[in-house]
Amino acid sequence: MNYNKAEFFASYGKFSQIPPCTGIEIAFAGRSNVGKSTLINKLFNRKNLARVSSVPGKTATINFYKLENIVFADLPGYGYAKVSRSEKDRWSDLIEGYLNSNRDFYLIFLLIDMRHAPSADDLQMINYLIETERPFVIVLTKADKLKKTEREKRMEAFKTEIPHFDEIHVVPFSSQTFEGVEELRNIIDDIAESENNEE
Numbered sequence: 001m002n003y004n005k006a007e008f009f010a011s012y013g014k015f016s017q018i019p020p021c022t023g024i025e026i027a028f029a030g031r032s033n034v035g036k037s038t039l040i041n042k043l044f045n046r047k048n049l050a051r052v053s054s055v056p057g058k059t060a061t062i063n064f065y066k067l068e069n070i071v072f073a074d075l076p077g078y079g080y081a082k083v084s085r086s087e088k089d090r091w092s093d094l095i096e097g098y099l100n101s102n103r104d105f106y107l108i109f110l111l112i113d114m115r116h117a118p119s120a121d122d123l124q125m126i127n128y129l130i131e132t133e134r135p136f137v138i139v140l141t142k143a144d145k146l147k148k149t150e151r152e153k154r155m156e157a158f159k160t161e162i163p164h165f166d167e168i169h170v171v172p173f174s175s176q177t178f179e180g181v182e183e184l185r186n187i188i189d190d191i192a193e194s195e196n197n198e199e
Contacts, residue, residue: 001189006044006067013061015097021104024070024195026188029095030111031121032077035141038175039111040065040074043184050074062098070192073098078121099128106191107135109184114140114154114172117161126162137169137187138162144174 012018028036037050050063065072075095099108110125112118118126129136146154151172159165169187173180 001068001192003044003067003185004046006046006049006065006072008049008063009066010064011061013094015094015101018062018098021071024106024191025073025103026070026106026191027073027075027108028111029075029108029125030077031119034077034111034113035175036074036077036111039139039141039173040072042175042178042181062094068192069195070188078125105134107137107187109139110136111139111141114143114151115145117157130164137171139180139184140170140172142174143172143179144176
């Protein structure tokens with residue numbers, strides 16, 4: 001797949017606005033400021049395909065991107081405190097409506113900051129994905145910000161912090177060193193290929 005050809009095509013602030021799923025759909029989820037937009041830009045080798053903000057909670061819509069026959073959905077970051085109750089409720093309805101719908105999710109990339117233990121919201125999302133049997137991969141962002149020994153300690157800690165950690169596909173990612181980019185692209189390629197073979 002030519003990742004440079006990904007295009008932004010729609011943005012929705014309410015679940016009711018989102019058109020039905022018509023093909024392969026892959027979503028990106030994670031708490032505010034975990035680096036979803038940065039990851040999307042690195043995957044597609046573009047600087048500003050997804051708008052990166054230093055202000056957490058800036059993405060208040062589900063943004064959709066398309067590459068060949070795959071649709072990518074960038075979900076609003078969860079767990080950001082400094083927004084109004086009504087805005088939090090809208091985000092919650094948007095994310096939950098999307099994830100609870102009968103859309104044909106092929107995969108959810110769940111981003112977690114490698115430097116810290118997963119938040120309560122992260123764990124809630126992991127448990128939700130396990131319980132609903134949604135296929136997901138954990139992407140550990142900001143991997144370059146840890147020294148080797150710190151990184152080893154965090155990876156060891158994740159084994160007790162994240163349920164079923166040993167059974168989950170985990171990809172460390174760095175926007176600085178490009179670590180993880182090829183592995184994530186290979187996962188996407190495999191999904192596209194298996195779908196093409198079924199047609």
